[in-house]
Amino acid sequence: MxxxxxxxxxxxxxxxxxxxxxxxxxxxxxxxxxxxxxxxxxxxxxxxxxxxxxxxxxxxxxxxxxxxxxxxxxxxxxxxxxxxxxxxxxxxxxxxxxxxxxxxxxxxLSIRGHAVPLAVIGLLWAGAAAGHMLPGSGPTIAGLYLTLAVVWWWAKGRRAVWADRPRRRRHATLTTAAGAGWLYWAAATGATGWHAAVLWIGGYLLAAPYWSGIHIPNPPAPAPPAPAPEASTAAPRLEVTEQGSNVMELWARWVACRGGPVEGSRLTHRERLDHGREAYTVLLVRGKQDRDGLDTRLRLIASAMGMSRKDLEFEDHPDGAHRARLIVTLNRDQAAATLLYPGPQACFDPDTGMTYWGVWPDGQLMPWEAFHPDRGVFSGVILGASRSGKSRLIEQLCLTWMATGMVTVWMIDPQNGSSLPTLAQHADWPAIGTDKGRAGTLLRAVDIVGKSRTKLNGSVGRLVHPISRRAPALMVVIDECHMVFDPKIVGSVEAAHNIAIAERAARAYSKAGIGLVLASQNTDQSVFGNSEALRMNAWNLNGIIMRLPSNIAGNLVAGFNGDAKKLPPFGYAYRLGSGARDISGRSFDAEPVLEEHYATVPTLELEAAVRYQLRKQLGDTYDNRHNAAEDAAADMAAEFLDGEDLDPEFLAAVAEDDPAVAARLQELTARRPHWTPTPVQTAIPAPVTRMTPTGVTLRPATWISLTNPAPQPDTATETADETSDLLEAAAQSRRDVYQLITNTPAPFGDILDRSTYSKATVDRALNDLEFLGLIHQPHYGHYARTA
Known part of the structure; x- marks a missing residue:
């Protein structure tokens, strides 16, 4: 076939x-x-x-x-x-x-375009020679030349491609004017000799811009052989196929097109990143577009490309505002992959004092400037809503710091230990809850440490406290700090006391080796107790903003241009302060390995000179700080049982529902069988008064100094006078509530029934009186005057 x-x-x-x-x-x-x-x-x-x-x-x-x-x-x-x-x-x-x-x-390989200027020069010489032979014809020939030049521009010159149109127009105008002038001059005086030299030299100079855009192509040199690829042991880069090749096409067709959100711009320099992302350089139109304008048009850009605005992020380009860097998320599943915490050693640089807690999309580590032996310790702020990953990030940072062997951690968890459970087991001093003045007592201890170290530095002529294993840096973590600074929760006296010490620590105790880490889910000035000094100094070098469904108050975070509402939950965050970028990154996931790493880190004590002052002013409260979490748990159990003994039948019923809770209640019952915890009392001196020449006694406003121990009264009369002074400086509601309390314990309900105030007002008054040491709770919910 x-x-x-x-x-x-x-x-x-x-x-x-x-x-x-x-x-x-x-x-x-x-x-x-x-x-x-x-x-x-x-x-x-x-x-x-x-x-x-x-x-x-x-x-x-x-x-x-x-x-x-x-x-x-x-x-x-x-x-x-x-x-x-x-x-x-x-x-x-x-x-x-x-x-x-x-x-x-x-x-x-045509040379026709290259020879055009030579033809023009020849025609000009011929026209001048003819004009010189015909006397009086110079203006006519020059006019004819101008006419031909205009016709040539209209027919061909304005559509040439050797340069942009404004440049071509300027070149054509200059060439026409110069040619007409020479033609008129040479027609009258002659076209030979130095007149011809002027024509050829000027013609070549004027033709140079044209020749720079019209080339006679040369054969390309043979390309050198490609080098043999080297064997690499590194893991291959992630190949992104979903939408990867379409991003530049989508941008050119829908964003940079005529009438598009960023008309005339271009995407170049595609870079494939890990975890389903790509990076591009955005070339903007100079004088018409800038980097900031991309943020304002982000919704339109995302809509034009058919993508979610959560998948597009712009940041500054080092070359200037006429360029920007675009990070595009192409595969959300890969982008959401967990970044496991690599360990404390990999997350701390001893040379710079930088702590690394996460990664930006291009692989660069996200820093926290924690402490440096030559510059002191630095504070910072973490904002994030519930389930944003804020608490786990705090425990990760503290783990990295404690593993250096040069940091000890004190912490305040107003949420009764549920926010930072792992850190509470390993911190040197965990203050759990907001009752009994625990947070205020810990902050008073911070004030003692700061003042003691400042005086010691001054006595030896030293600028910064030397951080070492024997004299470690003190990092004070206050989770949900707005609760510690809220008068409605801790009372107005303790709130003012807490804000004052936190402000002092952030402003003045950095060189004393003390740093604050404030964390909150609020987005207004309540994060800092409405203290501008605390806000300014806490944000100075370190700031992290995680997912926040509500808008951030305009004066809370200066210079922040990100959108925290678009961040996914569980670890995504913006970095502020030193080393900040416009794009978000993601923190490491340390939760699976927290217990394993915390079991190996040391719990350090402060130096002997500072411990002496703490024991002198706080006594057993400081010595028993390691048991603070257990004491708080026992108090919570007492509250749960209303001060009663643990009924075996009740315990058996609880064990059927939750064996862990039953075992914990039984353990706490064994530690405190009678539920009579010693109240945490802070010694407070009497306010200083001064008599004026006119006989008027001046007293301070509602301000209590908590930095020195109170003088012990010698007689009952002095005690009564001191109590009267404290009450006179307090609010009327506290004075009235104090009158309802006797030496015999009375339940909260009876006090509320006999008062004329609301439940919230009575509760705040009792908190203030208990913090002042004027009353205590012999049993939970029962109040009596302090003997």
């Missing part, structure tokens, strides 16, 4: 068909068509002959194009542009290569 000439592949041993062979085969097919018995067979032979001839012509064109140096050079440039991510430039070069391949050799 005969093979079809178009579909039968050539034999490997058969020589390739040359032009003569193809022509012979075509002639045979045409002859067969002429002698065919029917029209159908004749048509098949004709079609086959036409296809064979077309294929031969295409092969010849391909061979000619491959041998053409101009085509080879354009194709090589197109490949270079494509490798650099400039797809538009590559398409333009390929189109030029196709045009060059379609022309013959002479057209591809």
């Amino acid at each position: 005969a093979s079809h000439p178009h579909t039968t592949p050539p034999s490997p041993r058969r020589r390739p068909a040359g032009p003569a062979t193809v022509d012979t085969r075509v002639e045979q097919l045409l002859a067969s068509a002429a002698g065919a018995a029917d029209s159908h067979t004749a048509l098949e032979h004709l079609v086959t002959a036409a296809e064979l001839e077309a294929k031969a012509k295409a092969d010849a064109d391909a061979e000619r194009a491959a041998a053409d140096p101009l085509v080879g050079k354009l194709v090589a440039r197109a490949k270079t542009a494509l490798d650099a991510g400039d797809r538009d430039r590559a398409e333009q070069l390929l189109a030029a290569a196709q045009t060059a391949a379609d022309r013959d050799r002479f057209d591809a």
Whole structure:
């Protein structure tokens, strides 16, 4: 059976068909068509002959194009542009290569455009020579030249491609004016000698810009052989296929198009990142667009590209505001992959004092400037809503700091230990809850440490406390700090006391080796107790903003341009302060390995000189600080049981529901069988008074000093006077509530029934009185005057 000439592949041993062979085969097919018995067979032979001839012509064109140096050079440039991510430039070069391949050799290397200025110079000389021979014809010839120049510009010059149109217009105007002037001058004085020299020199100078854009192409130099790829042991980069090749096309078609959100811009320098992301450089139109404008148009850009605005992030480019960097999330599942905490050693740089807690999309580590032996300890703020990952980030940071062997951690957890459970087991002093003045007592201890170290530094002429294992830095963590600063929760006296010490610690105790870490889910000034000094100093170097569903108050975070509402939960955050960027990153996931790493870190004590002052002023409260979490748990159990003994039947019923809770209640019952915890009392001195010359006694406002121990009264009269002074400085509600309390314990309900105030007011008054040490709770919920 005969093979079809178009579909039968050539034999490997058969020589390739040359032009003569193809022509012979075509002639045979045409002859067969002429002698065919029917029209159908004749048509098949004709079609086959036409296809064979077309294929031969295409092969010849391909061979000619491959041998053409101009085509080879354009194709090589197109490949270079494509490798650099400039797809538009590559398409333009390929189109030029196709045009060059379609022309013959002479057209591809034409010098016609290069010779145009020479022709103009020759015509000017000829016109001047003719004008000199015809006296009085100079103006006429110059006018004719101007007319021809205008016609040429309108017909061809304005559509030339050797330069942009404004530049071409300026060049054409200058050339026309210079040519007309020389023509008029030479027609009157002669076109030879130095007149001709002026023409040729000036003509060449004016033609230089034109020649710089019109080149006679040279054959490209042979490309050097590509080096052999080196064997690499590194993990291969993640290949992103979903939407990856479409981002630049989407931007060009819908964003940079005429009338688009960022008209005239371009995307270049595609960079593939880990975890399903890509980075691009945005080239903006200078003088019309800038980096800040991209943020305002983010919704329109995302809508034009058919993507979510959560998947697009812009940040500053080091080259200036006319460029920006775009991070695009292409695969959300890969972007949401967990970043496991690599361990304390990998997250701390001892040379710079930087702590690293997460990663930006391009792999750069996110820093926290915690402490440095030569510069002191620095404070910071973490804002994030519930389930944003704020508490786990705090425990991760503290783990990294404690593992250095140069940091001890004190912490306040107003949420009764449920927010930072792992840290509470390993911190040197955990203050759990907001009752009994525990938070205020710990902050008073912070004040003692700060003042003691400041005095010691001054006594030896030292600027910064030397951080070491024997004298570690003190990091004070206050989770949900707005609760510790809220008068409605801790009472107005303790709230003012807490705010004052926190402000002092952030402002003045950095060189004393003390740093504050404030964490909150609020978004207004209540985070800092409405203290501008605390806000300013706490935000100075370190800030982290995680997911926040509500808007951030305008004066809370200066210079923050991110959108915390679009952040996903569980660890995504913006970094503020030193080393900040406009894009968000993600914190490490340390929860699976927290217990394992915390079991190996040391719990350090402060230096002996500071411990002496703490024991002197706080006594057993400081010595028993390691049991503070257990004491708070026992108090919570007492509250849960209303001060009653643990009923075995009740315990058995609880064990059926939750064995862990039952075991914990039984353990706490064994530690405190009678539920009579010693109240935490803070010694408070009497306010200082002063008598004026007119006989008026001046007393301070509602301010209590908690930095020195109270003088012990010698008689009952002095005690009564001191109590009277404290009550006089307090609010009327506290004085009235104090009158309702006797030495006999009274339940809260009885006090509320006998008062004329609301439940919230009575509760705040009792908290203030208990913090002042004027009353205590012999049993939970029962109040009596302090003996």
